[in-house]
Amino acid sequence: MEERKNKLFGLLGKNISYSFSRGYFTKKFENLGLKKHKYVNFDLQNIDELPKVLKKNKDTLNGINVTIPYKEEVMQYLDKLDETAKEIGAVNTIKFTKRGNLKGYNTDVVGFENSIYPFFKKHHKRALILGTGGASKAVAYALKKNDIKVKFVSRNPNGKKQISYLDITEEVLKKYTVIVNCTPLGTSPDIEKCPNIPYEFLTEKHLLFDLIYNPEVTTFLKKGLKKGATIKNGHKMLELQAEESWRIWNDD
Incomplete structure (x- = not known):
């Protein structure tokens, strides 16, 4: 051709x-x-x-x-x-x-992994993934690759690997110190929205990652920040996955 x-x-x-x-x-x-x-x-x-x-x-x-x-x-x-x-x-x-x-x-895997990796601490052994769409699958793949066990959170849980938002108790949040939002909740213009988790049980041990980048700090991240959690939005992830796409398109 x-x-x-x-x-x-x-x-x-x-x-x-x-x-x-x-x-x-x-x-x-x-x-x-x-x-x-x-x-x-x-x-x-x-x-x-x-x-x-x-x-x-x-x-x-x-x-x-x-x-x-x-x-x-x-x-x-x-x-x-x-x-x-x-x-x-x-x-x-x-x-x-x-x-x-x-x-x-x-390329979501490359983008997410390279974006979140610098924030991992030794106590980050388990992660809750909010949402069950295509992006959440790439996130799970990257986390497992880094020896972090995952649970999906869904409004309509299906099977053993999924729980409902109502199942997220204080006890669950003590174990699962990484939380990744893969839902569109909180995207501009609906910036007041956020996933329905018990934010009052978050601590400085938690790492919150939001795939959303607009606004820069979502309500989900703001609520985590108030509790001393480490936060990261999805902007860097998007840049990294875009560059990986560009590499693939030009790789003969």
Whole structure:
């Protein structure tokens, strides 16, 4: 396949006008002097619309990032999966191979792991993951890799690895000192919202990580900070996973 002159990249998601990725890559292309590179949002109300998008842009499309709610649903449209993405069961990066195949990767793992790792202390042995979507699977994968046991928290728990928000007691929070918010609760403009956990039982031993980056300090993080917990938002994670996506798209 001959080298494409105009290169199009984009973000696949739903209601994503706030997108970090579009601004990040547009600025990156400007800095690198890549005038024929463009990054757009593919804001789809239903994943069924994806084949139409792929067909329409088949001559210029080189790579896609995937965000909520399509990190799992998009897999049915891919020809191949990277080993990590296969194990996690979620994709956030799609590469268009030279043969014209679509290959799925998960760069959330790299982004999350490298972002949270500097904050780990010896007593961080167990983590609660709030939410059960595609991002939470990558978070669990990264935590387990660092020998941290995980429990998912869901409004509708299913199976032994999941508990409900009502199950989070003072006793549970003594054991689980890492809490990662993988839900969209608290994202701008609904900044007063936050996951329903008993914040009064948090201590300085807790590490709270929020995948949300807008606002910079969510209500979830503010409540942790009041109790002396260490806090971190998702901005650095997004930068790291975006750079990993860029590496994958350009890696022949």
